Amino acid sequence: MNPPLEPGAPALAAVLAYHERTKHRFERYAAGPETLDWSAQPEPFRWYEGAPQVRLPLAAAGPATPYAALSRPGGVPPRPFSLENLALLLELSLGLSAWKEYGPDRWALRCNPSSGNLHPTEGYVLCRGVADLADGVYHYLSRDHVLEQRAACDPASVVESRVFVALSSIHWREAWKYGERAFRYCQLDTGHAIGALRYAAAALGWRVGIVAGLGSAGLAALLGLDRRGDFLGVEEEEPELLLELLADAAPSAAAPDFVLPPEAWRGQANRLDPHPMYHWPVIDEVAEASRTPEAVPETPGSTAVAYPSLPGLDPTPVAALIRQRRSAQHFDRKQTMSAAAFYRLLDGLLPRADTAPFDTWNAAPRLHPVLFVHRVAGLEPGLYALPRRAGIETDLRAACKPDFEWTRPAGCPGHLPLFRLVAGDCAKIGRAINCHQAIGADSSFALGMLAEFEASLAEAPWAYRRLYWEAGLLGQALYLEAEALGVRGTGIGCYFDDVFHQLLGLEGPAFQSLYHFTVGFPLVDTRILTLPPYAGRDPTPGG
Template sequence: MNTVSDALARVLAYHERTKHRLERYAAGPETLDWDSQPDPFRRFEGAPAIRLPLAADRLATPFGALSTPETVTPQALSLETVGILLELSLGLSAWKEYGPDRWALRCNPSSGNLHPTEGYVVCLSVPEVPDGVYHYVSRDHVLEQRCRFAEPPTAPRLFVALSSIHWREAWKYGERAFRYCQLDTGHAIGALRYAAATLGWRLSWVSGIGFAELAAGLGLDRNEDFSGAEREEAELLLEVIADPEDANSGKFDPSELVPPGSAWSGQANVLDPHPMYRWPIIEEVAEATRALATPPEPGVIETYPPRRTDCPEPAAALIRQRRSAQHFDRREVLSTAGFYHLLDALLPRRITPWDVWNLTPRVHPVFFVHRVEGLEPGLYALPRRTAIEPELRAAFRSDFSWTKPAGCPEHLPLFRIAEADCGKLSRALHCHQAIGSDCAFALGMLTEFEPIVAAQPWRYRELFWEAGLLGQVLYLEAEAVGIRGTGIGCYFDDVFHDLLGLSGRAFQSLYHFTVGFPLTDTRILTLPPYAGRDPD
């Protein structure tokens, strides 16, 4: 059994080894054969399938209402509403075609559009859905029944679980893939929370279940069901709370996940029959970060003014139009109001999506502002927890100014720390990608690090999840103000730390992001996500 010190040593070794550096990138494949890319869709052959309705277009919930959840009437659990939840979170949003190539986009973004995240639901007394554990197939919008429960429960309940297939990312990104799988999990948490809010539902993270219990409950530890196929790594379990008056909500016994006598079915498909590389360090860090069933860390609640957003566009439409920008128009300037609107959405209020995150905020963005009306170009910091500001000031360069911009909303903890034209620097830092300089602004998600993982190494995953959740907020809120974002996993880790004057590992950057005005490649065709099916 691994001790905490052993697990920590593995985590820190992995983290250092997988940093991109100016003199070398993290270890990855030397060549890629796109014709042999792993199958992006997992199936369980032989598992009974339930066709989900395509009903998201019937939702009239405006995106602006998601910030005021009390205004959205909760809908009842049913086959249709479960379908809407999955359609707007893990489902397809479009197909793309360019020449002979065709690929799918999903509502939940993914590094390289490789989609290592798999979704499962556990249905208890949900009308029209036999009780059991189901795997969601986004390509066809169906549920595959992996396990049928022997005894019916007494009250309706719905759980959603996430897992990762590391090989999907490692095929392209090598050893750094574990990082990207965790970021994708954070994005999926956000996607599920926004989708649940469109139905008037809440989402609660079930912290009272450990890795082994969750893997068993989802059937991911069943060797006979994965013979020759890529394994999945259990990540976390979420409970959907459709009825806030339900006395059972929030009460969970891990033994309830799969009752005794339940029957399993289905054989996992092989995604890549001829893998060219192996990355054993990914399994090592995965093993070191598998959580036990421990009490959740108490969160920190701070008071902010109510969030104001008047976006009237249907939430379903905005969620499905989300894209990652490939190029930005550097001639455009973002309005001050738009910039502050995006930053305000990152503050951890107890509303969508932050009410699913019960942990203390540990991620604090540092911005490269290029083209924002009324703001001088330069570096800006946004401490998302009041108590961390003195630590950041002490850790950063001593000559940083920490000046609040004129006209910045009083409640927004934004500080200009250095005034400079940092376009070329931002481009170089982001692996020489033009999106780092052509955007309105870029940001690095600086995370409280070593003190957190030293005490509980499995929180290494959770820090990435929080960063991914921030990314999902930026994606959707950017769409709401008419611009677009792009997550960036390729950046030079320690160059960013050195720029800020950081030493040691008290703070580390785990994710970067850019926001701006997109340039669209009109050569690429956009096709409906489920063209072969009529809305139900």
């Protein structure tokens, strides 16, 4: 066991204080705006005025890679790096999936989910040696499916194809609605975007690796986010992480060695909100405290557990599942999920080191779902736990209530580490804990993700972000697995943190819940119209 946290270091103290301050409680919610004017919602898209644009091709439907193939290591031959294939990756990960209309209101949906559909996450491409695309740094504008060239670099003397995707966050997009808790949601959205990129890359036969050893300041310089003159009077972006796309080669330990003079940069960032009504200084404080310093080595944790796989799913193309993914707003309480579907979905959360999406995660799993099972055929309603790391079950048992059962449900696959804690109807408490929202009780099951909070932050303050990234990655797996099974999921950011902890008997910071989620049979509001994501653009055949 790690020793108790010593909150003497200013950065660690700031992270701990932020987390405690932004908990929702029965007696009060975390600080947020007193009112919202939806007609004054911030601009949902960032662009760079004056930056040259590269119009990306659209795919008509492809690729035809079946979702089941993603669970077979090496089951999808890698495509070459080219503008067409890179466009397909961006379309299926950060691009639009539809436009929605209801009365006079119109809004976009994207392939990567976001808290409140506010989308604080921005994507950048850094590339060398990609066919039909000049070497340089690009911003992806999802609204138009174009790359904006932020900076051009001289072609490399040795042509070696290398492609990176970087993610950043604009905190104000979430803070506008959610106030101080927004930093949490920005980090969850980063995790979802990692998962969205991993699934899209897998459909193309590519892998995705997190680039180690690059700090926040170095990434900001690489993306031009530290160029104050390009962000005068507008909302700044917070660098998150850099990912490398891998076709055949092993992951490189080095970030791209682009050397870009000031005159190479183009574009002025647009302003998202000309009249912000609030400011939340604590978000700036936790962002600074949780930034990664330069040249910090990554120590990968082992996730190479030889889990057997459950039977494959239907041959639905992964691209179709990605495009149809939605967050359910209401659930049908009259329908019951089969036990086979339930176990298949949980199987998709196990940290296999050789299949998407968790082969991207280069650290030991630190998130462990606790489930409120409501309507699963043959499974007694109650509270269940799914420890995702070998050895953590002992710590969880010691931390939770001593009278919990910790029994294996009959019929559960032998390799699935699922335990029943207590049997009984938990619909009322599931609803209450999730900010009294019906989706916490009307679904087939809901869950909260317990993080190894104390042990993780004892390693470094910036682990705070990464815990949320892992939670978002789990959430993305839940979304896609649910779609493949004919049901639907919804991420829940509003829940009463310590009430959930008390239900489990948890005390202190050893374990903290970072994200809640629910899965069931959706009720669809047919009054809302669904329109194509890129009307007027001609897609390319195939894909």
